[in-house]
Amino acid sequence: MGTHKVTIEDVATLAGVGIATVSRAINNTDGISPKTKEKVLAAVEELGFIPNSFAQNLKFRQTKQIALAVPDIRNAFIPEIAYSVEQVAKHYGYRVVQINTLGNIRSELELLRDIKKLHVDGLIILPLAYPKTLKDLINKASLPISIINYGKTLDNDVKADIVSLSTPEGKLVMEHLISIGRTRIGYAGAPKEIIEERFFAYEDALDQIDRSLVYFGDDFSLQTGAKAADYFVNLTHMPDAIYAGNDMVAVGLLNRFKELGIRVPEDIAIVGVDNNLLCTITTPKISSVSIMGTEVAKVATELLLERIEEQKKGVFERVQFEPRLIVRESSLSRTRSTQHIE
Amino acid sequence: MGTHKVTIEDVATLAGVGIATVSRAINNTDGISPKTKEKVLAAVEELGFIPNSFAQNLKFRQTKQIALAVPDIRNAFIPEIAYSVEQVAKHYGYRVVQINTLGNIRSELELLRDIKKLHVDGLIILPLAYPKTLKDLINKASLPISIINYGKTLDNDVKADIVSLSTPEGKLVMEHLISIGRTRIGYAGAPKEIIEERFFAYEDALDQIDRSLVYFGDDFSLQTGAKAADYFVNLTHMPDAIYAGNDMVAVGLLNRFKELGIRVPEDIAIVGVDNNLLCTITTPKISSVSIMGTEVAKVATELLLERIEEQKKGVFERVQFEPRLIVRESSLSRTRSTQHIE
DNA sequence: AATTAATTCGGAAACGTTTCCATGACTATT
């Protein structure tokens, strides 16, 4: 337990040496004889001395730690990102501390505001939305930042590396649904402010939109999917396909539809976005667009760590990944299946 | 961007005051006139001064941050814990930094070894296993620790609060499977070292165990479940029920069985542990034991924060939560169903 | 108007390290 009052000076006294020597011993620095080193380490052990890292870092500056700020841990899309970030960071010898902002934009801003308290060398952030404040805070921040851009368009003058998905993820979905002959296509997801490109793709793909086929829930969750299913079922004229804003919603939809006796894909086709692991364990398996989370996270982390290590200023990178549609059972054509099924 | 070389002294010079006054201004301390305060804050703004928090904490000691160390973020059981911890911490005004040890015992030990580098006031750890080193490190650690004890028995002299699940979670599963008339019950999960109680319950419930009905994979993952299914299917004498070490494994089993044309629960019943969200979105829905993650996490966090705030020494709490079996479709009795289905 | 009390402020010590620099002891070279 030791209330940790023991300082380097206590060790020095016990070992009968100067504090400089103690420092050399515990840091494996050159210029100390093996025997004094041993003597010092014995004293360290005896007193249970632990260097105060605040004092250490006061000179050192580097902490070899980076922060990863993610919105909602309950969305299974996040672990994929987190895992990938950990891998790369470990390879560079960095530790990752993950901050869960819980889908709360306020706490995202708060985090940026006192990012210094985290004692990290850099930050990877996956913002929910991009209010002007966020941009200002990023630009004012005094440490390297990588942004994983999840669906939103960013101003070009943000002083951070940005790795993003190009927006056609929704376009892919819509083109696919149209190509398999669906004509009444609905949308279900969070309000469009959250990831607006997702919904814009829906609007863009249709000549005219029927507002009754659009369901906005509170978030991208299973519950939203279930509520959306209830909503669609009560329409006099049901859709024959639904573009789900993400896979959680898709799963929620599918599940509720099954409970209600509606067949997928025969009655309604469903396609989600994220290519979440969940898509492969439902029955039927759900078609989805992979947003390449692993790759995106990898690049974002590499950019950040290179910026940290090389102390790069300016010249911020912009990288885009193309999404990839993976067709599964939930969106098979009713007549014949010419698509490749995974 | 500012390379953050600007110090409190620069601000003092610009504002034409002493550094003590600057400190008072930025910390809202008493003993400063409104107008000097305003003047100082203007200087702070102009220079973009950000206090060096290493220097601050050198005196202050408290960081109002706690760490949460979790094994495998890809296991959907974790988010439940994390979410609950965040809620409580926020209520107390603390930030949570999450450390993912990726199922690696080495990195768990490493974390404890240099926990100081994280600059947190306390730690909540969900250990994978309990080698002696871990206990030693915990006892030597110089900050409050709460352990969320996930299946393993702990020595009583660990100097930390411990919130654990009482072990009968596996017993519940076995008694249930036996009660619905299954006679050849198998086990699938990670090697018994990982969470040994899970497997011991299996052994205890049976008069004699048939080693061929036990499958140990690498971990508690979907893949392990799938591989286990392949294994069981190839037995000359298949089991009629499987106790899955956790829900990920259960889902993996179910999915692969379905691909192989084996009916659940008619041919094989499956029961998992964790009561993961996944259990309700598969077809059939999977019976599982809730380990009360939310409640456990809540108590663990409260104990930790109280210990921090009140600077309690000694008197370590031991809290146990009882698991709860939730019967769903994957373990219905073949003859009639008398159980309550959720 | 004179004394006392209350504010406001700056200097300097303290927090616990790392590291530069000077010193002294020891080894190697001639």
Added chain:
DNA sequence: AATAGTCATGGAAACGTTTCCGAATTAATT
């Protein structure tokens, strides 16, 4: 044996804050 060169070591400065304490200014009391 004398000089040069290594090596080990401790003292002290530096890192950037907060805070104690005394001084100086202002306000309040008589």
